[in-house]
Each structure stands twice: as C-alpha cells, then as structure tokens.
Amino acid sequence: MVVLLTGSVVLGFARSYYFAGFVHAPLPSRMIHVHGVIFSLWFVVLLVQTFLIPAGRVRWHRKLGLVSYGVAALVVLFGVLAAIDSLRRGVGIGSFDLSVSFAISIMDMVAFGIVIFSSYRARHRPSAHKRLVLYATLSLMDAAFDRWPYEQMRMHFSAHTYVYFGFLFFPGFYDLVSTRRIQKSTLWAFLLIATLYEVRIPMGSTHLWHLLSHAVAE
Template sequence: MATAVMTPRKAKTQPDRVFFPLICLTILVTVWLGFSKTYYAAGMVKAHLPAPIIHVHAAIMTLWLLTLTVQTSLVSVRKVKLHMTVGLWGFALAASMIPIGTLAAINSLRRDLSPPGSGLSSLTFFVVPVTGLLLFGTLAAWSYSVRRKPDQHKRLIILATVPLLDAAVGRFPQTLGIASNPMVQLLLLCIFPAALMVHDLISRRKIQRVSWVGTLILLVVWLTRIPLAQTAAWQAFARMVHG
C-alpha cells in the first residue's frame, strides 16, 4: 500500500486552513454581537441610523467582512487564482473605507458622540476612530505589499481588521446589558492578535515576524492614543474639525 507523505510546506499550511476561517468566523460573531440590535437585526438599510454617511460606512464595513470571509474560504479550498482576482476588489474596497470611515468619524464628532460610561469627551474620543482607520490603512497596505508571500499577507489582513472591531466591542455593554469597562474591551481586542501568535507557535514553533510586529504596532497605538487625545494639540485639532 502506498503511503502519502506530507511535505513540510503542506504540513505548515494545513493548520492555517482551519485557523483562518475560524478566526474570520469569530470576527463575524463579534461584529454581530456589537451591532445586532442597532443595525443587523434592525434591518440594516431600514435601521434608524443618525446620518446617511453612517449607513454607507456600515454597509462598506460589512462588505469588507464578507469579502474577508470569502477570501479565507477560497484559500481553504485551494481556489488561489480566484482568491487573487477577488483580492483586487478587496483592496479597492479597503482604500475606499479610509475616506468613508473618516467622514463617519467626523459626523459622530459633530454629534458630540462618546460611549456612555467612558468618561471621555467627544473631542477626546475622536482619536479612537481616527487611529483605528490609520491602523487599518497601514496594516492593509503592508499586507498588499507582501501579497505574493501568503504567510505574511494573511496574517496582516487579520491584524488590519482587528482595529475595525473597536466599535463592535465598544457596544457589547449596550447589547449584553453589562457595565462598560474600557480595559475589558481592550483585552477582548487583544484576543485576536494573541490567538494569531499562539497559532504561530503551534503550527510554526515560532511567532512570525509580521505577527509580533503587527501586534506591537496595535498595542503601542491602543495604549498611547487616549493620553495623546488629552493633549492641548489634539483637543485643538478635534475642536477645529468639529467646527
């Protein structure tokens, strides 16, 4: 009887075919939990959102998550050429998310929006969506630059998506009826990059460089953005944008 021998390359990629669809599913569940009451279960286009730009922002973010899921599934079933074709649409979508997300953030600022119980003014909270978009854009661009290196590319796409979960996780208290705790919300976000690094250790016996560098970038921004937003310079900038 012939025995099939798994090459080192196949042995390494086999766990990826389970992990990446699973983490995408977890991302979808996270977003659903955060926005089910106010958007998805409310009928999406029929949801009572405060402004048209928020509708556009919600729709394009949903498209990104669906594209991410489709792309991950295509790789898992070895449809790599189709994955690369759809990827062109995906990066065009990612590019459009930056200006649309910025307009949505400005709209929220001008409505003096800040999370209940956060203790942050709308001027200070404005740093959260702004830095989230900067993180997404930076990591997505990095992912595009290494698109011919699948191991790096797919890890960076996941890390780029994590900052977009800020708003969903921030709405958990409202959806689940629990007290708001910014530190708990930060720890929940950290689960995703932590899971990626654990997966690296299990499947590769070491943490991939893009995984730990990307995670470090996320942590540095997350831990410094509120102190930054409380400076006079940021307050003046946010006040100018507010108008």
C-alpha cells in the same frame, strides 16, 4: 478567526443595526449608514477570500484581491468621514469627550490603513499576507467588542478590553504552536495596533489634538 470576527461584529451590532433593519436601522446620519455598509462589506469580502483558498480557487482569490483592497480603501475613507460626522454632531464614544473620541476613531483607521497596505505589499508572501490581513481586521474590532451584550453575558463592561487583547494575542499563540516562533508580521502588527490602542486616549487629551478636533468640527 475570520468566522469568529464576523460573528463578533454581528453580535456587537445586531440590536442597533443588523436586526434593526440594516438599511432601515435608526442610525443618526446618512454617513453612518454608508460607513456601516462599507464596514459590513469588508467582512463579506474577507469571508469569501478566506474560503476561496481551501476551496482551491487561488486564481479567483487573486482577482478578487483587487476588489478587496478597493473596499479596504473605502473602509479608511468612510471611517474617517464617519468620525468627522460624529465629531460635528457632538457625539462621543461612551464617557469620553469629543476630542478623545475623535482620536480613537482616527487611530483605528491609521492602524488599519498601515497594516492593510503592508498586506498588499506582502501579497506574494502568503504567510505574512494572511497574518497582516487578519491584524488589519482586528484593528477595526474595538467598536464591535464595545457593543457586546456584556450585561446579558453576566460580565462587566471592562471585559471588552480583555476580549480585544485576547483576539490580538491569539495569532501569536497560533504561531508558537504551529511554527514554534512568532512570525515577524505577527509581532510588528501586534505591537503597532497595541501601541496605537494605548496612545490614542492620551493623544486625544492633548491641547494640540483638541485644537485639531475643534478646527475639524467647524
């Protein structure tokens, strides 16, 4: 799953970021550059952490865990700062207005923050820990899936929703096949992320959120 998610990120941002020179990519602001570096660093650390376990380097995995959670904190911080930067520059997500776009970005950070913090608390319970880390990462994937080259793949853009939820459902399917029941960590993390995914657009359309967005943009 980690390899698939990392590949999905590269596929989504290949043209605009990774193959466009990475640090030299023509991004709209310095904040978005920093956000891109931190976001990418999370996947590098995640890959390393994932492969340390089957390699038998559990002690290294635990030591690097402190660095991993430091990177996770930066993901949240710079994710929020990047959302504010886009709001102030008047750049929305797709056809959504600025308030809704801001809500989408913030809710992604809320989902990631809650689940990744829960994974830290479950670090001594490997079964729950690895599922929560995976779901925390899945909560970040919306932007990457939105940028897949759907036209070249002869698919309609609406397919991104099915792709996203397909990934969200997969750990539950794995649980059913491997343990014949859905683990509690899988269930609640899925429900949280799916709920925030569904409520962020209606929330971003409310008068109160418009007032908040306007205040932040000033």
